[in-house]
Amino acid sequence: MEILVSRLSCSSALLLLLLFQILVVGSSSVDAGQPPYGCNESAKNYPFCETKLGISERAKDLVSRLTLDEKVGQLVNTAPAIPRLGIPAYEWWSEALHGVAFISSVPQGIHFNGTVTAATSFPQVILSAASFDARLWYRIGQAVGREARAIYNAGQATGMTFWAPNINIYRDPRWGRGQETPGEDPTLTGHYATSYVRGIQGDTFQGTAVHGTQILQASACCKHFTAYDLDHWKGIDRFVFDAKVTKQDLADTYQPPFHSCIQEGKASGIMCAYNRVNGVPNCADHDLLTNTARGQWNFNGYITSDCDAVSIIHENQSYAKTPEDAAAAVLKAGMDVNCGNYLKNYSKSAVQKKRLLESDIDRALQNLFSVRMRLGLFNGNPAKQPYGDIGPDEACSEEHQDLALEAALHGIVLLKNSHRLLPLAKSKTLSSSLAVIGPNANASKTLLGNYAGPPCKIVTPLQGLQNYVKKKKIMYHPGCDSVQCSSAKIDQAVDVAKGADQVVLIMGLDQTQEREDHDREELLLPGKQQKLITSIARAAKKPIVLVLLCGGPVDISFAKYDNNIGSILWAGYPGEAGGLAIGQIIFGDHNPGNKAYHYSNKLLRNIRGRLPVTWYPKDFIRVPMTDMRMRPDPSTGYPGRTYRFYKGPKVFEFGYGLSYSNYSYEIVSSSSKKIYLKALRDEMSNTVRQRLVSEIDKELCEKKRFIVTVRVVNQGEMAGKHPVLLFVRVPMVGNGRPMKRLVGFQTVNLNAGENAEIEYEVSPCEHFSMANEQGMIVIEEGLHLLVVDNIEYPVTVVV
Ligand SMILES: *[C@@H]1O[C@H](CO)[C@@H](O)[C@H](O)[C@H]1NC(C)=O
Numbered sequence: 001m002e003i004l005v006s007r008l009s010c011s012s013a014l015l016l017l018l019l020f021q022i023l024v025v026g027s028s029s030v031d032a033g034q035p036p037y038g039c040n041e042s043a044k045n046y047p048f049c050e051t052k053l054g055i056s057e058r059a060k061d062l063v064s065r066l067t068l069d070e071k072v073g074q075l076v077n078t079a080p081a082i083p084r085l086g087i088p089a090y091e092w093w094s095e096a097l098h099g100v101a102f103i104s105s106v107p108q109g110i111h112f113n114g115t116v117t118a119a120t121s122f123p124q125v126i127l128s129a130a131s132f133d134a135r136l137w138y139r140i141g142q143a144v145g146r147e148a149r150a151i152y153n154a155g156q157a158t159g160m161t162f163w164a165p166n167i168n169i170y171r172d173p174r175w176g177r178g179q180e181t182p183g184e185d186p187t188l189t190g191h192y193a194t195s196y197v198r199g200i201q202g203d204t205f206q207g208t209a210v211h212g213t214q215i216l217q218a219s220a221c222c223k224h225f226t227a228y229d230l231d232h233w234k235g236i237d238r239f240v241f242d243a244k245v246t247k248q249d250l251a252d253t254y255q256p257p258f259h260s261c262i263q264e265g266k267a268s269g270i271m272c273a274y275n276r277v278n279g280v281p282n283c284a285d286h287d288l289l290t291n292t293a294r295g296q297w298n299f300n301g302y303i304t305s306d307c308d309a310v311s312i313i314h315e316n317q318s319y320a321k322t323p324e325d326a327a328a329a330v331l332k333a334g335m336d337v338n339c340g341n342y343l344k345n346y347s348k349s350a351v352q353k354k355r356l357l358e359s360d361i362d363r364a365l366q367n368l369f370s371v372r373m374r375l376g377l378f379n380g381n382p383a384k385q386p387y388g389d390i391g392p393d394e395a396c397s398e399e400h401q402d403l404a405l406e407a408a409l410h411g412i413v414l415l416k417n418s419h420r421l422l423p424l425a426k427s428k429t430l431s432s433s434l435a436v437i438g439p440n441a442n443a444s445k446t447l448l449g450n451y452a453g454p455p456c457k458i459v460t461p462l463q464g465l466q467n468y469v470k471k472k473k474i475m476y477h478p479g480c481d482s483v484q485c486s487s488a489k490i491d492q493a494v495d496v497a498k499g500a501d502q503v504v505l506i507m508g509l510d511q512t513q514e515r516e517d518h519d520r521e522e523l524l525l526p527g528k529q530q531k532l533i534t535s536i537a538r539a540a541k542k543p544i545v546l547v548l549l550c551g552g553p554v555d556i557s558f559a560k561y562d563n564n565i566g567s568i569l570w571a572g573y574p575g576e577a578g579g580l581a582i583g584q585i586i587f588g589d590h591n592p593g594n595k596a597y598h599y600s601n602k603l604l605r606n607i608r609g610r611l612p613v614t615w616y617p618k619d620f621i622r623v624p625m626t627d628m629r630m631r632p633d634p635s636t637g638y639p640g641r642t643y644r645f646y647k648g649p650k651v652f653e654f655g656y657g658l659s660y661s662n663y664s665y666e667i668v669s670s671s672s673k674k675i676y677l678k679a680l681r682d683e684m685s686n687t688v689r690q691r692l693v694s695e696i697d698k699e700l701c702e703k704k705r706f707i708v709t710v711r712v713v714n715q716g717e718m719a720g721k722h723p724v725l726l727f728v729r730v731p732m733v734g735n736g737r738p739m740k741r742l743v744g745f746q747t748v749n750l751n752a753g754e755n756a757e758i759e760y761e762v763s764p765c766e767h768f769s770m771a772n773e774q775g776m777i778v779i780e781e782g783l784h785l786l787v788v789d790n791i792e793y794p795v796t797v798v799v
């Protein structure tokens with residue numbers, strides 16, 4: 001999100017209104033550290049304040065009391081107060097991607113200049129995703145939602161609508177915002193969305209309301225709807241990009257995360273994306289917003305535009321002839337609020353020019369006020385409401401900070417570990433020396449990634465490693481001037497490395513390389529980083545440890561095959577406790593005696609993360625980033641994308657991740673070996689038969705769910721928790737079939753030598769299906785294989 005045009009162009013009348021607000025409403029709500037709310041003592045007699053009535057009735061009453069000018073004012077993210085009705089100002093735009101964030105363009109939304117001065121900064125999403133642990137994602141969401149309420153209760157928020165999670169599929173490794181997402185897989189992303197949204201909004205992990213009331217702890221928003229995953233690549237930007245998406249890819253790649261986020265997560269917000277899909281701007285797409293989201297998926301909430309996504313429909317995409325046409329298009333399509341000013345400027349004239357009916361505006365306002373009411377913001381004093389007891393000390397609580405550490409520990413992925421170099425022996429290293437080298441070794445902001453707020457505290461990797469080594473025995477050198485590494489002090493750094501018993505290099509990327517509005521053009525480490533790494537590795541006494549901080553994948557084939565590089569860790573952007581986690585993982589110790597963190601569980605000493613994206617080789621950049629097709633096209637050499645379709649060489653696979661232990665797997669049973677989804681069989685034909693899932697009786701499908709049991713044995717010497725991934729594949733390839741697809745993941749916790757059985761529930765209609773070329777979900781007759789690691793188990797489907 002980003003503001004394209006200056007938004008401070010209020011007319012003098014608006015300025016007067018603003019002044020009025022500051023004098024009349026502002027004084028009681030903002031200054032005193034009181035949260036702003038509607039229906040206080042002097043306004044409580046309106047029917048819309050009557051909590052016994054249904055939300056929709058209340059919202060309808062409120063909207064019916066507004067003048068056209070007041071209505072139009074409410075259609076933008078910074079909604080003014082309506083003092084005559086006791087309605088406070090509201091800021092729709094707040095962010096909470098991996099912790100409550102601060103946005104400088106809307107400092108009135110959430111600010112940190114009060115009792116609450118910081119919020120827990122969890123790992124950037126791509127790293128938390130690598131834990132493959134839905135309960136962890138849920139707990140992070142819960143913590144973020146509680147901190148949001150704490151900030152609101154302290155009078156430091158004028159909005160409780162957070163524009164997270166970002167659940168677009170990480171389709172191309174160059175995407176600058178891939179770091180914000182849970183990765184490339186629709187199932188993983190759908191589970192992430194559901195868990196995070198339930199956590200933030202105050203539901204249980206299973207999706208039922210905690211308070212028994214309808215009140216949302218905070219409101220989450222599934223973004224960016226849809227097929228948005230290009231920011232700015234070789235002069236092509238997201239504002240004008242027209243994503244050409246096949247019906248097939250839309251149905252089984254781009255849409256499923258949104259479907260889950262809405263139907264299972266029950267998100268109360270959606271953001272429509274800047275880009276067009278097959279010519280139609282997302283925010284003006286009635287079929288997408290109204291027919292699909294609200295109609296088919298029963299979406300109940302508000303739809304916001306991305307910031308200034310309405311103006312671009314006229315000004316940059318030339319899709320709407322006039323500003324009024326753009327305003328009319330989005331409101332008629334089903335969008336409710338404009339991040340930006342366009343609707344404030346042009347909705348009234350659109351009504352006057354008969355492009356738009358006032359009832360189209362009322363429809364949007366109905367959704368907007370319903371969400372504010374569901375947040376409990378029109379129930380009188382919030383201190384007496386559910387969540388009213390969440391105090392300022394819950395922001396940055398010990399528990400939340402421990403969770404930030406736990407999330408980093410569980411996400412970090414071990415990519416290489418020759419001769420079991422890691423974990424380093426703690427006792428030995430204490431008496432020996434350690435060199436910590438690299439531009440990311442002591443970079444604090446880098447750990448947070450983008451969309452971060454002020455963290456509770458930050459521990460850099462250098463500081464995390466200092467916990468294990470005597471002060472005089474640790475040496476630090478940045479190696480390069482910056483992550484860009486256009487100039488490197490290679491000789492100096494090599495000298496430092498030579499003088500140490502062990503070297504840890506902390507390299508990678510940061511927001512200068514990958515960020516919003518900036519995609520990469522290369523997949524290699526920037527500048528002289530590679531040269532620095534190989535020179536140091538060659539000179540060091542022992543094989544070195546290489547730690548990469550980056551969101552997107554990099555082609556580090558050179559390091560994978562360099563015998564002087566013993567171990568490689570990918571640590572994403574690991575959040576405020578990231579340095580501590582890196583130290584603990586390198587030394588196989590989760591108890592460094594740092595009093596600030598209480599997180600300790602010896603069963604968790606092991607490393608467990610797995611890659612949520614494919615790491616492609618550098619040559620992948622010959623594929624245009626603009627090509628949205630997931631499926632390969634052998635006739636033109638187009639390789640397809642993600643582990644589901646891309647067959648080319650890989651640096652590391654989706655789901656790859658080593659451990660300090662060894663595990664073996666066995667699929668011991670499945671309650672079904674043959675599944676009949678149709679009572680009467682037709683004649684068999686030679687061609688593969690497919691049946692539309694919509695034609696299969698829903699109840700029959702439900703009945704045919706079955707349990708797959710997998711036995712896992714920890715054959716290593718170290719206890720550990722780790723995620724076990726269950727895939728399905730069909731032996732037949734081609735014809736748009738994925739090579740395999742993830743259907744479930746479970747975490748197992750095992751001591752050395754122990755074994756356990758874990759169960760997965762498989763739904764044939766959901767997990768054995770795919771989209772056909774018309775975008776219909778079909779299930780194919782014949783053999784389907786359940787896959788764990790390299791173990792396969794056959795199940796036959798008869799349709
Ligand atoms: C109620 O809120 C209105 C404006 O929103 C304010 O003017 C008024 O003073 C408040 N009344 C009480 C009793 O707090």
Ligand SMILES: *[C@@H]1O[C@H](CO)[C@@H](O)[C@H](O)[C@H]1NC(C)=O
Binds near residue numbers: 110112
């Ligand atoms: C504190 O307030 C000042 C002035 O409004 C603003 O510039 C700054 O960004 C705020 N800081 C935080 C952390 O909210």
Ligand SMILES: *[C@@H]1O[C@H](CO)[C@@H](O)[C@H](O)[C@H]1NC(C)=O
Binds near residue numbers: 316
């Ligand atoms: C969109 O068009 C406006 C008006 O022509 C221009 O000022 C702005 O830079 C354009 N924005 C983008 C992202 O192209």
Ligand SMILES: *[C@@H]1O[C@H](CO)[C@@H](O)[C@H](O)[C@H]1NC(C)=O
Binds near residue numbers: 009341342
């Ligand atoms: C809103 O309208 C005013 C006056 O017509 C104009 O100056 C301003 O640029 C407009 N803002 C937007 C976002 O269109």
Ligand SMILES: *[C@@H]1O[C@H](CO)[C@@H](O)[C@H](O)[C@H]1NC(C)=O
Binds near residue numbers: 442444462476
């Ligand atoms: C590491 O960074 C911190 C601030 O983030 C700074 O206080 C400290 O001096 C740095 N350490 C070294 C060795 O440069």
Ligand SMILES: *[C@@H]1O[C@H](CO)[C@@H](O)[C@H](O)[C@H]1NC(C)=O
Binds near residue numbers: 420660716717
């Ligand atoms: C895992 O097993 C392999 C092969 O049996 C062995 O070479 C390797 O050292 C083992 N690794 C661990 C961490 O136990």
